[in-house]
Amino acid sequence: MPDDTLHIPEGRPLTIWAVSDGRAGIENQVLGLAQAIERKTHAQIVTRHIRYRRLFDRWPTFLKLWPDRMLKRDSDPVGPPWPDIWIAAGRATLPHSLRMKAASQGKTLVVQLQDPRENLSAFDLVIAPQHDEVLGDNVLSILGAPHRITQDRLATEFKPWAERFKAFKGPFIAVLIGGKSKSHDLSAARAESMAADIRRAVMAAGATLLLTISRRTPAVARDILVNALKDLPGIIYTGEGDNPYFAFLHKADHILVTEDSINMAVEAAATGKPVHILSMDRRSALKSTRKFDAFHRTLQDYGAARPFNGELRSWSYTPLNETARAAEAVIARLKSRATSS
Structure with a gap:
């Protein structure tokens, strides 16, 4: 059931951008989290693919000072109107993720998946695998990665x-x-x-x-x-x-x-x-x-x-549902911001 306690001032659905370079393994993570949020509240998901021209693709993040000018023609545009929630994963998204707070004037909740290996303060929430051992007040560690399985x-x-x-x-x-x-x-x-x-x-x-x-x-x-x-x-x-x-x-x-x-x-x-x-x-x-x-x-x-030791033994456990836990953390951050604003 949608979470009716979460309201957007204009009465519209939440807009969520699921941002990646389009590779299936990465895109499934951002879409999985976006869809888990959508199952909890009224939302509209927009997929965005960020791809750089060959000359710039392998440049480290700190050298991509003007990322909009470095994109391929078939890359999706990154510009206003900004989403309520930006969910991104992968190296290609970092130059834009790091600038999203400033670009949106703080209106967009910026969520980065995996270990960004960058200044964590640039993000509202980092959702990283436990095995990456990313530490911070704005870090949620989960077992594995978000996905689209339900x-x-x-x-x-x-x-x-x-x-x-x-x-x-x-x-x-x-x-x-x-x-x-x-x-x-x-x-x-x-x-x-x-x-x-x-x-x-x-x-x-x-x-x-x-x-x-x-x-x-x-x-x-x-x-x-x-x-x-x-x-x-x-x-x-x-x-x-x-x-x-x-x-x-x-x-x-x-x-x-x-x-x-x-x-x-x-x-x-x-x-x-x-x-x-x-x-x-x-x-x-x-x-x-x-x-x-x-x-x-x-x-x-x-x-x-x-x-696997060659035998098909059976056992039971509660299905792993870290994606839902991550979605709850994103919604909690959004509610907290709405309450304090």
Whole structure:
């Protein structure tokens, strides 16, 4: 139900800008938080994509002194009328986020997701992952990142797939494969071992396999997984046609997720179903790798996830709902400002 205690002076809906560079993983975070706020109060969400011309794209934030002049032609304009709430994530948004208080004359609540690595006082609220260890009076630490997963959305997204799923019987095992990143990789040897473990688990349970492979999955690893598992009953998605990701999450009895993706692990944990973490190759002892380890420890402590050891054990926990907690924090900040003004 909308929160009727939150009013806008003009009687209009809240305007929320969800700002990113348009990459799916980043955009889902800002949209997820915006939509969670929309579920709590009357609001209108506007998506904004900020993209810089190639010459300026890799410049550090402190050198982007005139960010409006550096944008690509296909970048969305950033100008008045300003929103009530600015929700942004990613390096590309920082030059504008840092200036938003001044540009809007303090009328816009400025919310930045992730660790901005900049002056925290420039933001009204920073919502950062616990494993980033960002500290400040205006910082909310959450487990993982905001996302767009809700039970209602999963049920809605499953409907177009319902007829196809009638050909299969449970239990259903969803396997979400990531790929190469700064901290992780998926070698041929690791893919072979992973495929063998998944195959044994599916066959032992007499289950149906729901496998999705990301664009980041190395081609060799993708081919190994597909060839090793394609004879099992189920659906394998490699990027062609409609994406069954949400249908998989809805139908799954168990969810296996590679350890390289915080977003996928948190989305899986939002279902309340057992989340099994698939280990990958470590590229180095990078700081980012240690942060992934810290995240997975916290997710295990919460009770949502366990390392995959080849067995499909079952357990229960309260579905992780950090996005709703973040939305409540944003609304509380907005109410506080309205009361003090």
